[in-house]
Amino acid sequence: MKSNQIFSILFLLIICPFTIWAQSDTDFLRSTGKIYTVVAVIAILFLGIMYFIFRLDKKITEIEKQIKE
Amino acid sequence: MNIKKSWWKWLCIPLGLYVLLVGMLVPLKPGITSIDNFNATAGQPFSVHVKGYNSNFDIAENLKAFLRLDSSFLIQHALIKVNGPTDLQLQFDIPNFLPTSEDYATGTLILDNEVDGPSILPAVIRLEQANINVQDGNNLWSKTSLNLASVEKGFKFPHRNILNETIRNTFFHVAIWFAMFFLLILSLINSIQYLRLRSFEKDINASSYAEVAILFGLIGIATGSVWAKYTWGAFWISDVKLNMSAVALLIYVAYLILRASIQDIDSRARLSAAYNIFAFVAMIPLIFVIPRMTDSLHPGNGGNPALGGEDLDNRLRMVFYPAIILWSIIGYWLSNLNIRVKKITEQLISKK
Numbered sequence: 001m002k003s004n005q006i007f008s009i010l011f012l013l014i015i016c017p018f019t020i021w022a023q024s025d026t027d028f029l030r031s032t033g034k035i036y037t038v039v040a041v042i043a044i045l046f047l048g049i050m051y052f053i054f055r056l057d058k059k060i061t062e063i064e065k066q067i068k069e
Numbered sequence: 070m071n072i073k074k075s076w077w078k079w080l081c082i083p084l085g086l087y088v089l090l091v092g093m094l095v096p097l098k099p100g101i102t103s104i105d106n107f108n109a110t111a112g113q114p115f116s117v118h119v120k121g122y123n124s125n126f127d128i129a130e131n132l133k134a135f136l137r138l139d140s141s142f143l144i145q146h147a148l149i150k151v152n153g154p155t156d157l158q159l160q161f162d163i164p165n166f167l168p169t170s171e172d173y174a175t176g177t178l179i180l181d182n183e184v185d186g187p188s189i190l191p192a193v194i195r196l197e198q199a200n201i202n203v204q205d206g207n208n209l210w211s212k213t214s215l216n217l218a219s220v221e222k223g224f225k226f227p228h229r230n231i232l233n234e235t236i237r238n239t240f241f242h243v244a245i246w247f248a249m250f251f252l253l254i255l256s257l258i259n260s261i262q263y264l265r266l267r268s269f270e271k272d273i274n275a276s277s278y279a280e281v282a283i284l285f286g287l288i289g290i291a292t293g294s295v296w297a298k299y300t301w302g303a304f305w306i307s308d309v310k311l312n313m314s315a316v317a318l319l320i321y322v323a324y325l326i327l328r329a330s331i332q333d334i335d336s337r338a339r340l341s342a343a344y345n346i347f348a349f350v351a352m353i354p355l356i357f358v359i360p361r362m363t364d365s366l367h368p369g370n371g372g373n374p375a376l377g378g379e380d381l382d383n384r385l386r387m388v389f390y391p392a393i394i395l396w397s398i399i400g401y402w403l404s405n406l407n408i409r410v411k412k413i414t415e416q417l418i419s420k421k
Contacts, residue, residue, distance in 0.1 A: 029299050033097065033122055033234035037299040041238050041292040045245065048288035052281070052403055059410045066417050 007051055077398055084395040092240040092388045099124040099185035100228030102155075104178065104193065109136075111198035112165040114147065119180065121155040121188065122228060129182035134159050135215060136194065137177045142168045142210035164209035166202040173197045179215070186220035190230060227382050231300050239385055240392040242292040245285050248396035252282035252404060253321075257349045260342040272338035273415070275345055277407040279324055281400050286318045301366055310360040310367040317352040324348055 029036045072079060102120045109115035115136075126132065134146035134157075148160035157180070167174045176194035181187045198206075229236055256278035263271035293311070294304045305311065327344055331337035360367065368381075381389065 027299075033102070034232075034299055035234040035237075037235045037296060038093070038237045038241075040295050041241050044291050044295065045241055045288055048284060048291070049399070049403070052284055056403075056406055056410060059414070063410065063413055063417065 007047070007054070010047065078402060081395060081398055081402070084391050084398070088240055088388060088392045088395050092237055092392065095384070095388075096223075096225055097123055097234060097236070098188075098225045098228040100188045100230065100233070101178065101180060101190040102233070104190065107194055109161070109163050109176065109194055109196045111163050111167055111196065113163060114160055115163050115194075116148075116158070116160040117178075117194075119157040119159055119178070121157065121180070121185075122233065123185075124155050124180075124188065125184045126151045126157050126182070127154045129184040131183045131218070132157075133181045134161075135179040135181070135213070136161050136163075137179055137215070138168065138174045138196070138210070139177075139192070140168060140174070142207070143179075143213060143215060144210060145213045163196065164206070166200065166206035166209060167196055167198045168203060168206035168210045170201055170203050172199075172201060179217075181217050183218045183220065186222075187217045188228070224384060226384055235296060235300055236385070238292070238296050239381070240388050242289060242296055244389065244392035244396045245292065246289045247393040248400045249282045249285040249289060251393075251397040252278045252285065252400045253349060253352070255401070255404075256282060256345060260345040263338060263342045269334070269338065269415075270412070272342065273411045274408055275342060276328060277404045277411060279321060279345065280407060281404040283318065283321050283325065284403075285396070285400055286314075286321065290315065290318065306366070308366050309363050310356070310365045313355040313359050317355040320348045320351055320355075 029040065100122045102122045104117050104119050106115070106117040119134075132149050132151070134149060135143050136146075137143040144161060144164065146159055147162040148158075150158040152158060174196045175192045176196050177192055178190040178194060179187060180189075226236055256275045259271045259275035259278065262268070263275060297306060297311075298304045324341060324344055328337055328341045331340060
Protein backbone atom coordinates (compact mmCIF):
# COMPACT_ATOMS: atom_id res chain seq x y z
CA MET A 1 0.00 0.00 0.00
CA LYS A 2 1.23 3.46 -0.83
CA SER A 3 1.93 5.88 2.00
CA ASN A 4 -0.71 8.27 0.63
CA GLN A 5 -3.40 5.60 0.98
CA ILE A 6 -2.28 4.73 4.48
CA PHE A 7 -2.50 8.40 5.42
CA SER A 8 -5.98 8.91 4.05
CA ILE A 9 -7.17 5.82 5.96
CA LEU A 10 -5.49 7.05 9.14
CA PHE A 11 -7.07 10.49 8.70
CA LEU A 12 -10.54 8.98 8.25
CA LEU A 13 -10.05 6.71 11.26
CA ILE A 14 -9.21 9.71 13.41
CA ILE A 15 -11.89 12.05 12.04
CA CYS A 16 -14.81 9.52 12.13
CA PRO A 17 -15.14 9.18 15.91
CA PHE A 18 -14.97 12.96 16.28
CA THR A 19 -17.86 13.49 13.87
CA ILE A 20 -19.94 10.82 15.63
CA TRP A 21 -19.29 12.37 19.03
CA ALA A 22 -20.10 15.77 17.62
CA GLN A 23 -23.69 14.73 16.92
CA SER A 24 -24.69 14.02 20.51
CA ASP A 25 -25.59 16.70 23.02
CA THR A 26 -23.12 15.50 25.61
CA ASP A 27 -20.39 15.88 23.09
CA PHE A 28 -17.03 14.26 23.84
CA LEU A 29 -14.99 17.06 22.24
CA ARG A 30 -16.92 19.66 24.26
CA SER A 31 -16.53 17.82 27.57
CA THR A 32 -14.12 18.95 30.32
CA GLY A 33 -13.87 22.49 29.02
CA LYS A 34 -13.35 21.38 25.38
CA ILE A 35 -9.86 20.03 26.19
CA TYR A 36 -10.26 17.24 23.61
CA THR A 37 -10.50 19.85 20.86
CA VAL A 38 -6.91 20.74 21.78
CA VAL A 39 -6.02 17.03 21.60
CA ALA A 40 -7.61 16.83 18.12
CA VAL A 41 -5.62 19.88 16.99
CA ILE A 42 -2.35 18.35 18.23
CA ALA A 43 -3.24 15.06 16.48
CA ILE A 44 -3.78 16.87 13.15
CA LEU A 45 -0.49 18.73 13.59
CA PHE A 46 1.31 15.46 14.28
CA LEU A 47 -0.30 13.76 11.26
CA GLY A 48 0.69 16.65 8.98
CA ILE A 49 4.34 16.49 10.02
CA MET A 50 4.34 12.69 9.78
CA TYR A 51 2.96 12.97 6.22
CA PHE A 52 5.94 15.14 5.28
CA ILE A 53 8.42 12.72 6.88
CA PHE A 54 6.88 9.78 4.98
CA ARG A 55 7.14 11.71 1.70
CA LEU A 56 10.78 12.52 2.43
CA ASP A 57 11.39 8.86 3.26
CA LYS A 58 9.99 7.89 -0.14
CA LYS A 59 12.31 10.35 -1.92
CA ILE A 60 15.34 8.99 -0.05
CA THR A 61 14.38 5.42 -0.96
CA GLU A 62 14.34 6.48 -4.62
CA ILE A 63 17.82 7.99 -4.28
CA GLU A 64 19.09 4.78 -2.68
CA LYS A 65 17.68 2.79 -5.61
CA GLN A 66 19.40 5.08 -8.10
CA ILE A 67 22.75 4.77 -6.31
CA LYS A 68 22.47 0.95 -6.37
CA GLU A 69 21.82 1.03 -10.11
CA MET B 70 25.70 14.55 14.99
CA ASN B 71 27.91 17.46 15.93
CA ILE B 72 26.22 19.24 18.85
CA LYS B 73 28.00 22.56 18.25
CA LYS B 74 26.78 22.72 14.67
CA SER B 75 23.31 21.36 15.19
CA TRP B 76 22.46 22.92 18.57
CA TRP B 77 19.27 24.33 17.15
CA LYS B 78 18.04 20.84 16.40
CA TRP B 79 18.66 19.78 20.00
CA LEU B 80 16.85 22.94 21.14
CA CYS B 81 13.66 21.37 19.77
CA ILE B 82 13.63 18.81 22.59
CA PRO B 83 13.54 21.18 25.60
CA LEU B 84 11.34 23.65 23.70
CA GLY B 85 8.92 20.92 22.64
CA LEU B 86 8.69 19.48 26.15
CA TYR B 87 8.21 22.97 27.60
CA VAL B 88 5.44 23.90 25.14
CA LEU B 89 3.63 20.58 25.55
CA LEU B 90 3.95 20.25 29.33
CA VAL B 91 3.48 23.87 30.40
CA GLY B 92 0.98 24.52 27.62
CA MET B 93 -1.20 21.57 28.57
CA LEU B 94 -0.76 21.34 32.35
CA VAL B 95 -1.13 24.94 33.55
CA PRO B 96 -4.73 25.26 34.80
CA LEU B 97 -7.21 27.85 33.61
CA LYS B 98 -8.47 30.63 35.85
CA PRO B 99 -11.92 30.03 37.33
CA GLY B 100 -14.82 30.95 35.08
CA ILE B 101 -18.50 30.36 34.40
CA THR B 102 -19.37 27.54 31.99
CA SER B 103 -23.13 27.80 31.77
CA ILE B 104 -26.32 29.08 33.37
CA ASP B 105 -29.80 27.61 33.04
CA ASN B 106 -31.99 30.72 33.01
CA PHE B 107 -31.60 33.59 30.55
CA ASN B 108 -34.83 35.55 30.98
CA ALA B 109 -35.70 37.86 33.85
CA THR B 110 -38.71 40.07 34.41
CA ALA B 111 -38.75 43.33 36.37
CA GLY B 112 -40.39 43.10 39.77
CA GLN B 113 -40.01 39.33 40.01
CA PRO B 114 -37.31 37.19 41.62
CA PHE B 115 -34.86 35.75 39.08
CA SER B 116 -33.32 32.46 40.12
CA VAL B 117 -30.52 30.86 38.15
CA HIS B 118 -28.32 27.80 38.39
CA VAL B 119 -24.64 28.53 37.64
CA LYS B 120 -22.01 25.98 36.58
CA GLY B 121 -18.48 27.13 37.28
CA TYR B 122 -15.19 25.88 35.87
CA ASN B 123 -12.15 25.37 38.14
CA SER B 124 -14.08 27.30 40.78
CA ASN B 125 -13.98 26.82 44.55
CA PHE B 126 -17.44 27.91 45.62
CA ASP B 127 -17.41 25.50 48.59
CA ILE B 128 -14.16 26.84 50.08
CA ALA B 129 -14.91 30.52 49.50
CA GLU B 130 -16.54 32.35 52.36
CA ASN B 131 -17.26 35.74 50.88
CA LEU B 132 -19.33 34.81 47.85
CA LYS B 133 -20.92 37.65 45.94
CA ALA B 134 -22.93 37.77 42.74
CA PHE B 135 -23.88 40.81 40.68
CA LEU B 136 -26.21 41.42 37.79
CA ARG B 137 -24.85 44.30 35.76
CA LEU B 138 -26.57 46.11 32.89
CA ASP B 139 -24.89 47.55 29.82
CA SER B 140 -25.48 51.01 31.26
CA SER B 141 -23.24 49.85 34.20
CA PHE B 142 -26.12 49.88 36.69
CA LEU B 143 -26.06 46.79 38.91
CA ILE B 144 -27.76 44.88 41.70
CA GLN B 145 -26.35 42.35 44.16
CA HIS B 146 -27.70 38.86 44.80
CA ALA B 147 -30.55 38.21 47.23
CA LEU B 148 -29.71 34.56 47.91
CA ILE B 149 -26.74 32.28 47.27
CA LYS B 150 -26.79 28.53 47.79
CA VAL B 151 -23.62 26.52 47.25
CA ASN B 152 -24.26 23.01 45.91
CA GLY B 153 -20.67 22.07 45.23
CA PRO B 154 -17.28 23.46 44.22
CA THR B 155 -18.57 24.31 40.72
CA ASP B 156 -22.28 24.44 41.37
CA LEU B 157 -24.18 27.48 42.57
CA GLN B 158 -27.83 28.50 42.96
CA LEU B 159 -28.44 32.25 42.77
CA GLN B 160 -31.44 34.45 43.26
CA PHE B 161 -31.75 38.12 42.34
CA ASP B 162 -34.69 40.33 43.28
CA ILE B 163 -35.12 42.34 40.10
CA PRO B 164 -36.46 45.84 40.93
CA ASN B 165 -39.84 46.96 39.56
CA PHE B 166 -38.30 49.18 36.89
CA LEU B 167 -35.20 49.06 34.72
CA PRO B 168 -32.97 52.13 34.35
CA THR B 169 -33.74 52.41 30.64
CA SER B 170 -36.40 53.88 28.36
CA GLU B 171 -36.56 50.61 26.39
CA ASP B 172 -38.73 47.69 27.46
CA TYR B 173 -35.72 45.40 27.84
CA ALA B 174 -32.06 45.45 28.92
CA THR B 175 -29.15 43.03 28.66
CA GLY B 176 -27.49 41.81 31.83
CA THR B 177 -24.02 40.49 32.61
CA LEU B 178 -23.52 37.99 35.42
CA ILE B 179 -20.52 38.61 37.69
CA LEU B 180 -19.46 36.18 40.42
CA ASP B 181 -16.85 37.13 42.95
CA ASN B 182 -15.16 35.50 45.92
CA GLU B 183 -11.85 35.83 47.73
CA VAL B 184 -10.51 32.44 46.52
CA ASP B 185 -11.28 32.54 42.79
CA GLY B 186 -11.52 36.25 42.08
CA PRO B 187 -14.16 37.60 39.73
CA SER B 188 -15.69 35.46 36.94
CA ILE B 189 -17.83 37.09 34.30
CA LEU B 190 -20.46 35.85 31.85
CA PRO B 191 -21.10 38.87 29.63
CA ALA B 192 -24.43 39.95 28.11
CA VAL B 193 -26.40 36.71 28.48
CA ILE B 194 -29.43 37.64 30.56
CA ARG B 195 -32.36 39.43 28.97
CA LEU B 196 -34.38 41.56 31.40
CA GLU B 197 -37.86 42.72 30.41
CA GLN B 198 -40.18 45.27 31.94
CA ALA B 199 -43.87 45.93 31.32
CA ASN B 200 -43.92 49.55 32.46
CA ILE B 201 -41.16 52.08 31.83
CA ASN B 202 -40.05 54.48 34.54
CA VAL B 203 -36.46 55.62 34.00
CA GLN B 204 -36.31 57.83 37.11
CA ASP B 205 -37.36 55.08 39.53
CA GLY B 206 -35.25 52.57 37.62
CA ASN B 207 -32.14 54.70 38.07
CA ASN B 208 -32.80 55.01 41.80
CA LEU B 209 -33.52 51.32 42.31
CA TRP B 210 -30.46 50.09 40.42
CA SER B 211 -27.78 52.44 41.74
CA LYS B 212 -27.69 51.29 45.37
CA THR B 213 -24.78 48.83 45.23
CA SER B 214 -21.22 49.43 44.13
CA LEU B 215 -18.96 46.87 42.48
CA ASN B 216 -16.05 45.96 44.77
CA LEU B 217 -14.29 42.95 43.33
CA ALA B 218 -11.74 40.88 45.21
CA SER B 219 -8.29 41.11 43.66
CA VAL B 220 -6.72 37.65 43.67
CA GLU B 221 -3.45 36.77 41.96
CA LYS B 222 -2.81 33.17 42.90
CA GLY B 223 -0.50 30.93 40.95
CA PHE B 224 0.39 30.63 37.29
CA LYS B 225 -2.86 30.28 35.36
CA PHE B 226 -4.11 30.88 31.82
CA PRO B 227 -7.07 33.20 31.33
CA HIS B 228 -10.55 31.69 31.15
CA ARG B 229 -12.50 32.97 28.14
CA ASN B 230 -16.13 32.14 27.60
CA ILE B 231 -16.78 29.76 24.69
CA LEU B 232 -13.02 29.22 24.26
CA ASN B 233 -12.47 27.53 27.65
CA GLU B 234 -9.54 25.10 27.44
CA THR B 235 -9.15 25.59 23.70
CA ILE B 236 -7.22 28.79 24.46
CA ARG B 237 -4.27 26.37 24.53
CA ASN B 238 -4.64 25.97 20.75
CA THR B 239 -2.79 29.30 20.57
CA PHE B 240 0.44 27.32 21.00
CA PHE B 241 -0.35 25.03 18.07
CA HIS B 242 -2.74 26.64 15.60
CA VAL B 243 -1.53 30.24 15.89
CA ALA B 244 2.14 29.33 16.32
CA ILE B 245 2.09 27.13 13.19
CA TRP B 246 0.85 30.14 11.16
CA PHE B 247 3.71 32.24 12.52
CA ALA B 248 6.16 29.47 11.57
CA MET B 249 4.60 29.50 8.09
CA PHE B 250 5.31 33.23 7.73
CA PHE B 251 8.91 32.64 8.86
CA LEU B 252 9.37 29.96 6.16
CA LEU B 253 7.68 32.10 3.49
CA ILE B 254 10.05 34.98 4.29
CA LEU B 255 13.02 32.58 3.90
CA SER B 256 11.53 31.40 0.60
CA LEU B 257 11.11 35.00 -0.57
CA ILE B 258 14.72 35.87 0.33
CA ASN B 259 15.99 32.86 -1.63
CA SER B 260 13.84 33.75 -4.64
CA ILE B 261 15.22 37.30 -4.70
CA GLN B 262 18.74 35.93 -4.36
CA TYR B 263 18.10 33.56 -7.26
CA LEU B 264 17.05 36.45 -9.49
CA ARG B 265 20.20 38.37 -8.51
CA LEU B 266 22.79 35.56 -8.52
CA ARG B 267 21.16 33.01 -10.86
CA SER B 268 22.44 30.27 -8.59
CA PHE B 269 20.48 27.05 -8.96
CA GLU B 270 20.97 26.27 -5.26
CA LYS B 271 18.81 29.27 -4.30
CA ASP B 272 15.98 27.95 -6.45
CA ILE B 273 16.05 24.62 -4.62
CA ASN B 274 16.05 26.47 -1.28
CA ALA B 275 13.15 28.72 -2.23
CA SER B 276 10.96 25.83 -3.38
CA SER B 277 11.77 23.68 -0.35
CA TYR B 278 10.89 26.42 2.13
CA ALA B 279 7.68 27.13 0.21
CA GLU B 280 6.70 23.43 0.27
CA VAL B 281 7.02 23.17 4.05
CA ALA B 282 5.30 26.54 4.45
CA ILE B 283 2.33 25.26 2.42
CA LEU B 284 2.23 22.10 4.55
CA PHE B 285 2.11 24.31 7.65
CA GLY B 286 -0.58 26.44 6.03
CA LEU B 287 -2.71 23.36 5.36
CA ILE B 288 -2.17 22.18 8.96
CA GLY B 289 -3.15 25.70 10.07
CA ILE B 290 -6.39 25.56 8.06
CA ALA B 291 -7.24 22.02 9.26
CA THR B 292 -6.54 22.75 12.94
CA GLY B 293 -8.37 26.07 12.70
CA SER B 294 -11.33 24.27 11.18
CA VAL B 295 -11.58 21.83 14.09
CA TRP B 296 -11.15 24.69 16.57
CA ALA B 297 -13.88 26.70 14.82
CA LYS B 298 -16.30 23.74 14.91
CA TYR B 299 -16.20 23.52 18.70
CA THR B 300 -16.14 27.24 19.47
CA TRP B 301 -17.87 29.11 16.61
CA GLY B 302 -20.10 26.16 15.67
CA ALA B 303 -19.08 25.19 12.13
CA PHE B 304 -16.02 23.82 10.36
CA TRP B 305 -16.00 26.72 7.92
CA ILE B 306 -17.74 30.04 8.32
CA SER B 307 -17.78 33.02 6.02
CA ASP B 308 -15.20 34.94 8.01
CA VAL B 309 -12.81 37.29 6.17
CA LYS B 310 -9.69 35.91 7.78
CA LEU B 311 -10.64 32.32 6.87
CA ASN B 312 -11.51 33.09 3.25
CA MET B 313 -8.50 35.35 2.72
CA SER B 314 -6.04 32.85 4.17
CA ALA B 315 -7.57 30.17 1.94
CA VAL B 316 -7.01 32.46 -1.06
CA ALA B 317 -3.42 33.14 0.02
CA LEU B 318 -2.81 29.42 0.37
CA LEU B 319 -4.27 28.78 -3.09
CA ILE B 320 -1.90 31.36 -4.55
CA TYR B 321 0.99 29.41 -3.03
CA VAL B 322 -0.39 26.06 -4.22
CA ALA B 323 -0.38 27.62 -7.69
CA TYR B 324 3.35 28.21 -7.15
CA LEU B 325 3.88 24.45 -6.81
CA ILE B 326 1.70 23.76 -9.87
CA LEU B 327 3.66 26.33 -11.85
CA ARG B 328 6.93 24.65 -10.91
CA ALA B 329 5.61 21.20 -11.77
CA SER B 330 4.32 22.32 -15.17
CA ILE B 331 7.59 23.73 -16.57
CA GLN B 332 10.12 21.22 -17.87
CA ASP B 333 13.02 23.53 -18.62
CA ILE B 334 15.07 24.00 -15.42
CA ASP B 335 16.21 27.58 -16.09
CA SER B 336 12.86 29.01 -17.08
CA ARG B 337 11.20 27.12 -14.23
CA ALA B 338 13.59 28.67 -11.72
CA ARG B 339 13.23 32.18 -13.19
CA LEU B 340 9.44 32.13 -13.50
CA SER B 341 8.81 30.56 -10.12
CA ALA B 342 11.16 33.03 -8.40
CA ALA B 343 9.25 35.94 -9.91
CA TYR B 344 5.92 34.30 -9.05
CA ASN B 345 7.07 33.66 -5.46
CA ILE B 346 7.71 37.39 -4.98
CA PHE B 347 4.24 38.14 -6.35
CA ALA B 348 2.67 35.50 -4.07
CA PHE B 349 4.33 36.95 -0.98
CA VAL B 350 3.29 40.50 -1.86
CA ALA B 351 -0.27 39.28 -2.46
CA MET B 352 -0.35 37.39 0.84
CA ILE B 353 0.45 40.44 3.02
CA PRO B 354 -2.76 42.40 2.26
CA LEU B 355 -4.83 39.19 2.14
CA ILE B 356 -3.89 37.98 5.61
CA PHE B 357 -2.75 41.10 7.45
CA VAL B 358 -4.59 44.07 5.95
CA ILE B 359 -8.06 43.12 4.66
CA PRO B 360 -9.20 41.17 7.79
CA ARG B 361 -8.39 44.22 9.93
CA MET B 362 -10.48 46.56 7.80
CA THR B 363 -13.69 44.61 8.35
CA ASP B 364 -15.04 42.56 11.21
CA SER B 365 -13.67 39.09 11.83
CA LEU B 366 -14.24 36.50 14.52
CA HIS B 367 -10.48 36.19 14.87
CA PRO B 368 -9.13 38.20 17.78
CA GLY B 369 -7.22 41.32 16.84
CA ASN B 370 -9.16 41.94 13.64
CA GLY B 371 -11.60 44.71 13.00
CA GLY B 372 -9.22 47.26 14.49
CA ASN B 373 -6.91 45.96 17.17
CA PRO B 374 -3.43 44.56 16.59
CA ALA B 375 -3.20 40.77 16.82
CA LEU B 376 -0.89 40.58 19.80
CA GLY B 377 -2.61 43.19 21.95
CA GLY B 378 -5.71 43.12 24.07
CA GLU B 379 -6.83 40.63 26.68
CA ASP B 380 -6.92 37.57 24.44
CA LEU B 381 -3.20 37.00 24.74
CA ASP B 382 -2.10 37.73 28.29
CA ASN B 383 1.47 37.61 29.61
CA ARG B 384 1.07 34.07 30.94
CA LEU B 385 0.05 32.82 27.50
CA ARG B 386 2.93 34.72 25.92
CA MET B 387 5.43 32.80 28.07
CA VAL B 388 4.42 29.65 26.19
CA PHE B 389 3.31 31.23 22.92
CA TYR B 390 6.67 32.78 21.97
CA PRO B 391 8.67 29.57 22.66
CA ALA B 392 6.01 27.72 20.64
CA ILE B 393 6.61 30.03 17.65
CA ILE B 394 10.36 29.38 17.92
CA LEU B 395 9.74 25.62 18.23
CA TRP B 396 7.53 25.34 15.13
CA SER B 397 9.81 27.66 13.16
CA ILE B 398 12.82 25.47 13.98
CA ILE B 399 10.91 22.30 13.08
CA GLY B 400 9.81 23.92 9.81
CA TYR B 401 13.37 25.05 9.07
CA TRP B 402 14.67 21.57 9.88
CA LEU B 403 12.11 19.83 7.65
CA SER B 404 12.89 22.20 4.77
CA ASN B 405 16.60 21.62 5.30
CA LEU B 406 16.13 17.86 4.95
CA ASN B 407 14.04 18.56 1.85
CA ILE B 408 16.82 20.77 0.42
CA ARG B 409 19.47 18.11 1.03
CA VAL B 410 17.38 15.38 -0.60
CA LYS B 411 16.75 17.62 -3.64
CA LYS B 412 20.45 18.52 -3.98
CA ILE B 413 21.52 14.88 -3.85
CA THR B 414 18.89 14.01 -6.47
CA GLU B 415 20.20 16.81 -8.72
CA GLN B 416 23.78 15.60 -8.30
CA LEU B 417 22.76 12.07 -9.23
CA ILE B 418 20.94 13.29 -12.34
CA SER B 419 23.87 15.44 -13.46
CA LYS B 420 26.34 12.55 -12.97
CA LYS B 421 24.32 10.32 -15.25
